[in-house]
Amino acid sequence: MRLILFLICMFSAPAYAGVKEAVDVTKSFHENFAIQAQLLASDAEKSCGPDFLKPVYHKAFDAWVTASIIQFGPIDDVGGPLSIAFWPDKKGFTAKTIKRLLQENGEIITDKNQFAEVSIAGKGFFALERLLFDPEFSMYSTTSAECLLVKNIAKDIAQKADRMNDLWQTMFSDFLLTAGEEDNTVFLSKEEAAQAYLTSVIGALEFIETTRLARPLGTLERPRPKRAEGWRSERPLRNIRISLAALDDMVSALGDNEAPATQEELSIALSFIPSIQDKSLQSITDISVRFKVESLLQMVINIKEAATEELSLHLGVTTGFNALDGD
Amino acid sequence: MTTRRAFLSGLLAASTTPNLTWADAGSPAYLAAAKLPNGSFALFGLSATGKDIFQIPLPGRGHAAAVHPERPEAVAFGRRPGRFALVIDCTTGLFTQRLDVPNERHFYGHGAFIHNGEILCTTENNIKTGEGVIGLWARSENYRRIGEFSSGGIGPHELKTMPDDKTVAIANGGIKTHPDTGREKLNLNTMRPNLSFLDDAGIIQSKIELTPELHQNSIRHLDVSMGGRVAFGMQWQGDPSETPDLVGLIEPDDKVRTFNSGLSQQSGLQNYIGSVALSYDGNTIGVTAPKGNRAHFYSRNTGFIHTIKRNDICGIATKNDSFITTDGTGGVFNVNDRNLTILAHTSRAWDNHLVKI
Incomplete structure (x- = not known):
């Protein structure tokens, strides 16, 4: 292996x-x-x-x-x-x-x-x-x-x-595109530019997982619907759908279509979302709604795991050596 | 033919050999462990300008090293929970001693010398009780373990020698772990970290605790200035949506102050400080946040100064009147004014700590 x-x-x-x-x-x-x-x-x-x-x-x-x-x-x-x-x-x-x-x-x-x-x-x-x-x-x-x-x-x-x-349209794009060149003080190698994107994709998925989903879910005994993002404007599910769609675009670009498992997991989650009726996630106190939102949470975890593996392999870089050490 | 006189003088020469100094190891200014591109690990001696002075292969991932104040000798600790530490002769690159922690103890990753380098103090866990322990090892007796005392709390991580050379400042992170469950945190609801000052008899000289609402703020790293001020860095274990202060400073009279960089900057730290350095004069604190990909600097007098961005930055140490940093993407940088200027860049991943010699 x-x-x-x-x-x-x-x-x-x-x-x-x-x-x-x-x-x-x-x-x-x-x-x-x-x-x-x-x-x-x-x-x-x-x-x-x-x-x-x-x-x-x-x-x-x-x-x-x-x-x-x-x-x-x-x-x-x-x-x-x-x-x-x-x-x-x-x-x-x-x-x-x-x-x-x-x-x-x-x-x-x-x-x-x-x-x-x-x-x-x-x-x-x-x-x-x-x-x-x-x-x-x-x-x-x-x-x-x-x-x-x-x-x-x-x-x-x-x-x-x-x-x-x-x-983005000028200076910062140039930094990314000329990564590793002599006068580039932001990205000292091409790997650093790739790593910035990889860290960002994984970070965005973690944000959906922990903050947009797990936080309002709370525990079975104590769900916290008011912790859903933008519930006053009925945006909780919308923000999750839009950010996953954006991540889909980003993974396609970054992975040169060589991240099939990640894209498969993304498409599973994106086609599952419309089946959740409560757009504001305020009825997660209801066990059947909760079950659906928990399923979505698991799908997001699956996307993150697939992306970590496939994109790291494709880009030849990993996410933070020290950031993940936890010491 | 060896005469008795020649044999004796040879013995004498052998016994004086240990009186080497760091100059004999090429006068490195810093030590740091790293992962190499081929997946192996090594300890590096670095010059003040970030150049390699020496490279010594390590058997596994290093965390931090305790540096002898005079002899070219370092004690390398692995990641917690480690069962052994290695004494390294930095002139030859050879492991001269292996410190095996007693049964029912494991290392927590840091050590420091007191008594002019004669006694090594190590942070350890009493596996049975979960209480923090400071192990004592006598260098002149081939690092024989000569005793231990309570660290004054749970989960001691980094410790540093105070200017009197007999007191140690210990960051008792408060988090209970057990080797059976690896790094799993067993007491987040009841944790109560502290920063303890222990003298060489194991007597607590003072103990600093944070206010009760900050009991989940694990004090894990610290640094000491020449005048005896202590800066410390924390890792928040509570609700991730909160942004508590993560950096503090203790005056020699035990007065404590914590610092905040304002809502926007503070959230960028991702509630996690990886390493701390305090300027020689004790007036400027540099901390790294590898999860937030940035370093923050604070003034004792005016508070938050500025942020510097760098992916996976973690190692930080004082240099002249400023700082030097290392990161997981191979960079060694000077902190100049409000920017980073590059000293060296390699494809190795620098590990957590940059230790000043």
């Missing part, structure tokens, strides 16, 4: 062959996110009413969930993924921050410089979700502080999306 693996390693396609394709996929994800975020911001500028903004909010959030599977590079230039989607929020920082901003008569919201300093808990898609979908906040008028806050948050998301897209 060891000999067979060795021979496969020797004769498989050159390692990191899929990085160029992965960069193209990344660029298209971020280009779309920048476009959708811009639409959200310009629509919010036209009218801040929740009913008007909900469809465009969903489209922009969809685009972010897709782009968010790439967890390295320009995302750090805008303050990390939490600065766009602050979740999980166990201590309720988002609601606290919004309330504080509104109580202070909108002064901070009006002042551009002051708003820039506002905690990331009061920005991004989850702050916007509270304002658009939570009846505690969503009954505002067009002249209210809430309305201004909606506009500012949408604009902030669009600016971050724009900045990331700029970096």
Whole structure:
């Protein structure tokens, strides 16, 4: 068996062959996110009413969930993924921050410089979700502080999306494509570029597994449906479906179609998802729904295991030597 | 023909041979273990500029090494739960001694010398009770085990010698494990880590505990400045969606402070600090987060300074008035101002710790 693996390693396609394709996929994800975020911001500028903004909010959030599977590079230039989607929020920082901003008569919201300093808990898609979908906040008028806050948050998301897209279309793609070349200070070898993508794919699958699924499932005795991501806007299952679809695109690109088991597992999960009726996962207290969501969790684990094996072999790299040591 | 006089002087020469210094091993500035591209493992001596000084094959994956303060001698520990440690003569690359831990004990991966290098202290587990143990080994008696005392807690991991050369600072991580269940954590709900200072008689000089809500914050790594400040790094075992402080500093008067880098940066650490280094003056702390692929730097006076990104970064040690890092992708870097500048890059994977000589 060891000999067979060795021979496969020797004769498989050159390692990191899929990085160029992965960069193209990344660029298209971020280009779309920048476009959708811009639409959200310009629509919010036209009218801040929740009913008007909900469809465009969903489209922009969809685009972010897709782009968010790439967890390295320009995302750090805008303050990390939490600065766009602050979740999980166990201590309720988002609601606290919004309330504080509104109580202070909108002064901070009006002042551009002051708003820039506002905690990331009061920005991004989850702050916007509270304002658009939570009846505690969503009954505002067009002249209210809430309305201004909606506009500012949408604009902030669009600016971050724009900045990331700029970096991906130019400088950061170049770093990946010239990995290992003499003047490249970010990726010192082609393996490092491949490893960044591999770590990202596995990290994104782990996020779905542990945070989007296992956390709300809790235990049989104590399920935690309110821990589902974006339950107020009925997005829990949607975010899982969209991120798996994005991972499907990424695995195809990165694996040069040489990750058949991973793609098979992905397609099993993607075709299973529509059979779960409760899009917001709020009825996981019901044993039959719970059983289905647990099945999905197992499917995601299967994808992760297949991806770890197939992509590592195909790319000739592994995920973190130290990161996985646990000491 | 050997005369009696010549034989005696030969004996004398033999007995003075051990008085070699680190200069005889090429004056390495750091030690680090690594996995080589062919899958084997080795201990490396590195210069201050990250160049290889020596390479000694190891029988398995290393974790950290205890460095003798004067002699070119290192004690290499494997990953926990290890049953033995190897004393390495860094001038010849030979294993001169094998430390076998007594029955009912296993090593936890770190060691440190006290009493000018005469006594080696090792972190260990009492397998029967799960209590932490510090094993004592006498170097002048071929590393005979001369005793042990309680570490002051459960799951001791890294320990460091204090400037008085007779006190050790011990990170009692609080996590109970048993060799039968490998690295499985057996007491996450009741764990209570601490940082204990023990003198050479095993008497606890002081014990630092965190507030009760942080009882799942495992204190695992530490470093000591020349003036006796102690920086420590933690690994959060509680709800992963929380972002507790992971870095702390203890003043010589036992005053403790922990640091936070703000919601966004803090979450990037993935709740896991892999290694800690404290500047000579005790004013700057460098920590690595291999799961978060980044290093953070904190000032004693002003708190969080900045982040540096690097895949699988883990080894960190002080260098002049800054730091040097190693990572699982083969890089050795200087931390300059707010950037990394490369010193060396190979295809070996540097393991957890970079140990300063």
